[in-house]
Amino acid sequence: MKILHYVDETNLAWGETWIQLIKELTAQGTDNFVVCRPDGTLAARLKEEGLQFDTSAPLVQALPFTNFALGRILKREKPDIIHTRLSAAALIGGWWGRRMGIPVVETIDKYPKLKYYKDADMIFPCSTAVMGHMLKIGFPAERAVVVYNPVDVPRYSRDMKVRAEVRAKYGVGDAIKIILGAGRFVDWKGFEYLIEAYADFIKGGSAVDTCLWLVGDGPEMARYKNLVEKLGLNEKASFHGFASDIRPWLWASDIFVQPSQEPEGFSLMLLEAMAAGLPSIATNIGGTTDIIKDGENGWLMCTGKDNGLAEKLRQVLADEAALNAIAAKALESASEFNVHRIAAETIALYQKIICDYKA
Numbered sequence: 001m002k003i004l005h006y007v008d009e010t011n012l013a014w015g016e017t018w019i020q021l022i023k024e025l026t027a028q029g030t031d032n033f034v035v036c037r038p039d040g041t042l043a044a045r046l047k048e049e050g051l052q053f054d055t056s057a058p059l060v061q062a063l064p065f066t067n068f069a070l071g072r073i074l075k076r077e078k079p080d081i082i083h084t085r086l087s088a089a090a091l092i093g094g095w096w097g098r099r100m101g102i103p104v105v106e107t108i109d110k111y112p113k114l115k116y117y118k119d120a121d122m123i124f125p126c127s128t129a130v131m132g133h134m135l136k137i138g139f140p141a142e143r144a145v146v147v148y149n150p151v152d153v154p155r156y157s158r159d160m161k162v163r164a165e166v167r168a169k170y171g172v173g174d175a176i177k178i179i180l181g182a183g184r185f186v187d188w189k190g191f192e193y194l195i196e197a198y199a200d201f202i203k204g205g206s207a208v209d210t211c212l213w214l215v216g217d218g219p220e221m222a223r224y225k226n227l228v229e230k231l232g233l234n235e236k237a238s239f240h241g242f243a244s245d246i247r248p249w250l251w252a253s254d255i256f257v258q259p260s261q262e263p264e265g266f267s268l269m270l271l272e273a274m275a276a277g278l279p280s281i282a283t284n285i286g287g288t289t290d291i292i293k294d295g296e297n298g299w300l301m302c303t304g305k306d307n308g309l310a311e312k313l314r315q316v317l318a319d320e321a322a323l324n325a326i327a328a329k330a331l332e333s334a335s336e337f338n339v340h341r342i343a344a345e346t347i348a349l350y351q352k353i354i355c356d357y358k359a
Contacts, residue, residue, distance in 0.1 A: 001029075001030050001080050001081075001347075001350060001351070001354070002030070002031040002032075002033065002078070002079045002080050002081075003025065003030055003031070003032050003033070003079060003080065003081050003082075003083055003350065004033050004073075004074065004081070004082050004083070005022060005033070005034045005035070005084075005085075006035045006070070006082060006084045006085075006089050007034075007035075007036050007042070007085050007086055007089045008036075008037060008057070008058070008067075008088040008089040008092055009036060009037055009040070009042060009086065009088075009089075010037040010038070010039055010040025010041070010042055010043070011040045011041045011042055012042055013184065013268075014109070014149065014268045015041070017149060017150060017151060017152070017268050017339075018085070019045060019046070019049055019051070020150065020151075020152040020155070020339050021339055021343060022034065022051060023049065023051070024150075024152075024339045024340060024342075024343040025346065025347065026051075027343075028340075028343050028344060028347055030347060030350070032051070032052065033052045033053065033054070033077050033079065034051055034052065034053040034054075035053065035054055035055065035056055035070060035073055036053065036055060037055060037056070037057045038055035038056075043055055054069075054073050055069070056069030056070040057069070061088050061092075062091075064091055064092040064094075064096060065095065067092050067096070070092065070093075070096055071096055071099075071100075074096055074100055074102065075100070080102075080103075080350075080354050081102065081103050081104070081105060081350055081353060081354055082096070082097045082102050082104045083104075083105050083106075083107065083350075084104065084105075084106045084107070085106075085107045085109065086109065087110075087112045087113070087116040087117075088116075089106075090106040090108075090116045090117050090119075090120065091115075091116045091119075093106070094106065094116075094117070094118065094119025094120055095119055097119060097121075098119045103121045103122075103353050103354060104119060104120055104121050104122075105120065105121060105122045105123070105349070105350070105353055106120040106123050106124070107123075107124045107126065107147065108123055108124065108125045108126060108130055108134060108265070109126050109130070109149070109265040109266065110130070110265045111263065111265070113137070114134075114137045114138055114139060117134075117139060120143070121143065121353055121356075121357060122143050122144070122349070122353050123139060123143065123144045123145075124145060124146070124147035124346075124349070125144060125145075125146050125147075126146070126147065126148060126149050126265050126266040127146065127148065127265055127286065127287030127290045128146055128287070128289075129263055129265070129285075129286045129287045129290070130265050130266070130286075130287060131144060131146050145349060147342065147345060147346060147349070148266060148290070148337050148342060149268055149337070149342075150339035150341075150343070151268070151271045151272060151275045151334055151337055151338065151339060152275075152338070152339045153275045153331075153334055153335050153338050153339075155247075155275075156247060156250065156272055156275035156276040156334075157275075157276075157277075158250075158251045158276055158277050159247075159248075159251050162247075162251050162252070163248075163251040163252050166248050166249070166251070166252035170238070172211060172252075175209060176210060176211055177208050177209070177210045177211075177254040177255065177317050178210070178211055178212075178252060178253040178254050179210055179211070179212045179253070179254070179255050179256075179257060179313065180213050180215065180249060180250070180253035180254075180255070180256050180273075180278070181194045181213070181215070181216075181256075181257050181259065182214070182215040182216055182243070182246060182249060182256075182269060182273075183216050183258070184216055184218045185216050185219065185220040185224060186219060186220060188260065188261050188262040189220075189259070189260055189261070190259035190260050190261035190283070190303070191214065191216075191224055191259060192220075192223070192227055193259045193261070193303075193304070193305065193307060193309070194257050194259040194309070195212070195214075195227050195228055195231065196227070196231070196305065197259075197309035197310045197313070198212045198236070198310070198313070199231040199232075199233055200310035201309075201310040201313045201314055202233070202236060204310060204311075204314060206313075206314055206317065206318065207318055208317045210236070210313075210317065211236050211237070211238070212233070212236060212237040212238070213237075213238055213252075213253065214237065214238070214239050214240065215240045215241070215242075215243050215246070215249050216241075216242060216243075217241055217242040224239070225239060246269070246272060247272075250272065250273055250276035250278055251276060253278060254278070254279075254317075255278060255279050255280070255281070255313075255316070255317065255323070256270070256273035256279070256280040256281070257280070257281045257282070257309070257313075258270050258273075258280065258282035258283065258288070259283060259301075259307075259309070260282070260285070260286070260288070260303075261283070261303050261304070262285070262286075263285045263286025263287070263288075264285075264286045264287050265286065265287050266286075266290065266291070267282070267287065267288055267291070270282055270288060270291055271291060271334055271337055273330075274291070274297070274298070274330035274331065274333060274334040275331065275334035275335075277327045277328075277330065278327065279298060279299075279316070279323050279326040279327045279330055280292065280298040280299070280330060281299045281300075281301055281309065281312060281313075281316075282298065282299075282300060282301070283300070283301055283302065283303050283307070284301065284302060284303075285303060288300070291333065291337075292333075293333075296329060297326065297329035297330050297332070297333040298326060298329075298330055298333075299316065299326075
């Protein structure tokens with residue numbers, strides 16, 4: 001069984017976990033070929049990993065037939081199924097699949113418009129929240145199956161040597177608890193709420209010494225830095241830029257906070273944090289509720305300024321036993337989304353889709 005994976009992108013925020021999945025699909029017996037845009041980090045990473053791939057780009061993204069290179073690749077590779085990710089690839093891959101008589105499955109990571117998925121034989125919403133969205137806008141339920149994004153759990157197992165090295169590099173002693181926020185610095189990710197809550201946490205006093213690390217980059221960076229300065233947090237909060245490998249930052253930290261103000265499809269950053277054994281706090285919207293069960297394997301908070309985050313930090317950071325218990329449960333929960341299981345589930349669905357298509 002040969003799968004052609006298609007994304008009309010040069011870079012992917014979740015590219016590493018996607019590559020992990022493709023490698024596991026290969027390990028479980030499928031033949032996988034990837035198509036992406038030329039240049040960028042994605043093609044370079046595929047080459048580094050020794051994965052079979054080629055590149056193509058449409059002349060006009062909204063006109064699928066202008067991706068002539070993809071048509072040539074499909075004729076050459078003769079895949080049994082096309083598997084796309086993201087809306088542009090869904091539109092383009094779906095059009096070519098229909099034209100060439102190849103079944104198309106499309107993973108959906110966000111909350112898109114229906115028009116991009118009109119040629120899908122099957123969709124894989126990445127969470128129950130995304131599934132609900134697709135059904136609400138009219139996609140047939142019988143052609144939709146939730147397939148969660150996976151994580152290679154052993155890859156995130158905490159490296160205590162790296163933890164010590166990173167903390168030493170930034171002068172953070174063993175007794176200091178590091179609160180980590182990480183991701184793309186765009187307005188809906190809500191990092192200002194984390195910064196403001198941390199300021200309230202500091203003002204309210206705590207028996208635990210802490211610092212706040214913000215790892216990432218994006219258009220809101222300057223605003224966040226100004227907010228840190230305005231709130232007098234320069235000595236307690238620091239920015240560390242984009243991390244191509246988030247693991248050292250996860251290993252060095254003690255608690256992870258995801259303050260998204262709009263629904264995540266299914267947060268790989270949160271899943272990676274839990275796989276690293278980090279107790280986590282996240283907003284109670286979107287696919288996050290598929291991952292965290294409040295008080296069992298992490299904590300949920302509301303969106304907006306009155307989210308109770310400052311008090312939650314004060315409560316949990318002072319309770320070492322609770323932190324350790326939640327950390328253990330977080331790791332256990334992350335294992336439910338392990339890449340081996342998700343790959344096996346995906347292969348079974350591929351086989352069904354191909355069988356139904358030929359019927």
